[in-house]
Amino acid sequence: MSNNKSSKHGFQEVMQKFGRFLSGMVLPNIGAFIAWGLLTALFIPTGWLPNEYLAQVGGPMSKWLIPLLLGYSGGAAVYGHRGGVLGAIATSGVIAGADIPMFLGAMIMGPLGGFVIKKFDKAIEDQIPTGFEMLVNNFSAGIIGGILAVLAFVGVGPVVLAANGVLRAGVEGIVAVGLLPLASIIIEPAKILFLNNAINHGVLSPLGIQQAEEFGKSMFFLLEANPGPGLGVLLAYWFFGKGMAKDSTPGAIIIHVLGGIHEIYFPYVLMKPVLLLAVIAGGMAxxxxxxxxxxxxxxxxSPGSILAVLAMTPKGAFLANIADFLVATTVSCAVASVFVKASASEESDDSLEEAKAGMAALKNRGLVTEVKVSGAELRTIVYACDAGMGSSALGAASLRKKLRKAGYDNISVTNAAIGSIPKDAQLVVTHEKLAQRAVEDSPQAEHIFVRNFTQNDVFEQVMARLTEKKAQSAVSAGVMVAGQHGAKERHILDMTNIQLGLTSVTKEEAIRQAGEALAAAGYVDEPYIEGMLNREKDISTYVGRGIAIPHGENSVKDSIRESGIVVLQYPQGIKFGKDTAYLLVGIAGKDNDHLSILANIAATLDECSEAELDTLYHTKDPKVLYERFALA
Known part of the structure; x- marks a missing residue:
């Protein structure tokens, strides 16, 4: 059984990598696809402005330009610019030997060209006489490129043509017998598992382009790109969901439908896997x-926005394409509503919190690896993904806005493709599955790895580092508080603000107790307590290892008088969904000090063994907790 699971997981990993690699070839060149599509839609005989003379412009684009761009991108992904040049040369051979747009051939020869020249350079890197480097580099590229082009012309091209013919015949046979809707059984779950690129860019788009050249349009382009199934699920949560899932859907709908970032709805389906039935039903309909x-x-x-769909819709197909979108949305929403409504009415408070906790896990608070950049030095942040588009662009835009709002206009936040990360990047944010490639591409940078580009705490982590020196200075020197007899030294935690052996209560009551302790200590005003409860509704403050760190949302930061923390111990535990917290560390941070306090507490707790943690949970000596948290 374990071997079967391992094999299945390994296959999924391979398919994900394959899909991401294909995406890295296709997505950077979508502009060329759009240019070709617009020219074709305008000037072909059935287009909006039929013009036989201008229609000739589109032919070379699909025959030569787009395959060469794909070949270059594939080679560059393997071995930079030099690999891209070899990939383009090799692709020219497969193009010359075919009478159809050779996209599949380009996806083979491009990476192959980059791989071959990379291996060649590695083999001779220590054998080139001084002064002959440029000569050897240029002639080796030319000779190897020429050989690959010939091999592609006589060998790869005919094989790809034959495979393309078989694949096309099979797909057309499915269409002829009316079974094409069944493709949604594969495509919709594949999207949720991030395997869609392998299907879409590897099979559907190449076949669609061939069909579009013949008939002026193709259904294959809409099998995966239709935003309707995802919109249906989001609407169901909006109508019948509860809490965070319900409140977050309006923004998600805008990003999904108008921005075309389908990844935004994946967590909503994963939160209730039965909703796969809804997206499949919507896709089929x-x-x-x-x-x-x-x-x-x-x-x-691409991206799968309704705006992009309408822009690529040819004359006479608007009714059908809009109906496709609306029917898919309606059916998906109807099916999803049944499950969302049923679970909402049956769930207890605990099960709802578990759903939120699951959502928080999907959002990921960021897996940090040795981020050392200080506030004075940080100037360049790069979000990186396979293609340098889509989710990474959205994540970069979000972080850029937050940093500017916080007053850090001098920090550049951009997005790039893995393989093209700027050499001056100081901090790189990328998906955890791309970690190795990102580190190899930008070894000079510090890295943050996330599971979701748009829903994480990268901003909090960056802010923690920007304010780290200031917070450390305040902690080590103590906080000066004015009193009747002049200024006195006061640390972030006073012994009097440690409460031991408290009776277990509900999560909300415990958070309120922490807020009241902060207020009683003079750190905050009363409104801050409600801000702590509101933050918990948005995202759980349980951080793991039996610890929760409740703190107020941004809207109540004016209620903070000074930075400080309180520690509340509940030996029997407080339920945070499916997790149990034994210590609540209530935090108030003036001028973003809480970000550094959070980071330092997390680092402190990481050093604790399980036995030390158990001592913290049950000790009756406040000094034990004070020594652990006083200088956090």
């Missing part, structure tokens, strides 16, 4: 509608 009305696009719609 949409495809059936598309097939019945004869819809399709002239070119890929």
């Amino acid at each position: 949409g495809v059936a509608t598309l097939q019945f009305l004869g819809g399709g696009l002239i070119a890929p719609a």
Whole structure:
């Protein structure tokens, strides 16, 4: 059984990597697809402005330009610019030997060209006489490129043509017997598991482009790009969900439908896996509608925004494509609503909190690796993904806005593709599955690895580092508080603000007790307590290892008088969904000090063994807790 699970997991990993690599070739060149699609949609005989003379412009784009760009991108992903040049040369051979747009051939020869020249350079790197480096580099690229082009022309091209013919015949056979809607059974779950790129860019788009050249449009472009199934799930949560899942859907809908970032709805499905039935049903209904009305696009719609779909819709297909979107949305929403409404009415408070905790895990608070950049030095942050587009662009834009709002206009936040990360990048944010490639591409930078580009605490981590020196200075020197007899030294934690052996209560009551302790100590005013409770509704403050760190949301920061913490011990525990907290560390941080306090507490707790933690949970000596948290 374990071997089967391991094999399944390994296959999924391979498919994910394959899909991401294909995405890295296709997505940077979507502009070329759009240019070709618009020209074709305008000037072909069935287009908006039929013009036989201008229609000739589109032919070379699909025949030569786009495959060469794909080949270059594939080679560059393997071995930088030099690999890209070899990939383009090799791709030219497969193009010359075919009478159809050779996208699949480009996806093979591009990476192969980059791989071959990379291996060659590695083999001779210590054998080139001084002064002959440029000569050897140029001639080796030319000779190896020429050989690859010939091999592609006589060998790879015919094989790809034959495979393409078989694949196309099979797909057309499925279409002919009306079984195309069944493709959603594979495509919709694949999207949720991030395998969509392997299917979309590896099979559907190449076939769609061939079909579009013949018939002026293709349904294949809409099988994966249709935002309807995802929108249906989001609407169901909006109508019948509760708490954070319900409140967050309006923003998610805008990003999904208008921005085309489908990844935004994946956590909502993963939170209730039964909703896979909803997106499959919506996808099948949409495809059936598309097939019945004869819809399709002239070119890929990427990202999968309804705006991109409409822009790539040819003359006469608007009704069908809009119906496809609306039917998919309606069916998906109807099915999802049944499950969302049923679970909402049956769930207890604890189960709802577990759902929130699961959502928080999907959001990921960021896996940090040796981020050492100080506030005075940090100037360049880069979000990196396979293609340098989509989610990484959204994440970079979000962080950039937050930093500017916080007054850090001097920090540059951009997005880039793995393989093209600027050499001056100081901090790189990337998906945890791309960690090794990111580190190899930018060894000079510090790295933050996340599971979700848009829903994480990268901003908090950056702010913690920007304010780290200031907070450390305040902690080590103590906080000066004015009193009747002049200024006195006061640390972040006073012994009097440690409460031991408290009776277990609900999570909300415990958080309120922590807030009241902060207020009684003079750190905050009363409104801050409600801010602590509101933050908990948005995202759990349970941080693991039996510790929760409740603190107020940004809207009540004016209620903070000075920085300080309180420690409340509950030996029997407080339930945070499926987790149990034995210590609540209530935090008030003036001028973003709480970010550094959070980081320092987390670092302190990471050093604790399980036995030490158990001591903290049950000790009756406040000095034990004071020594652990006083200088956090």
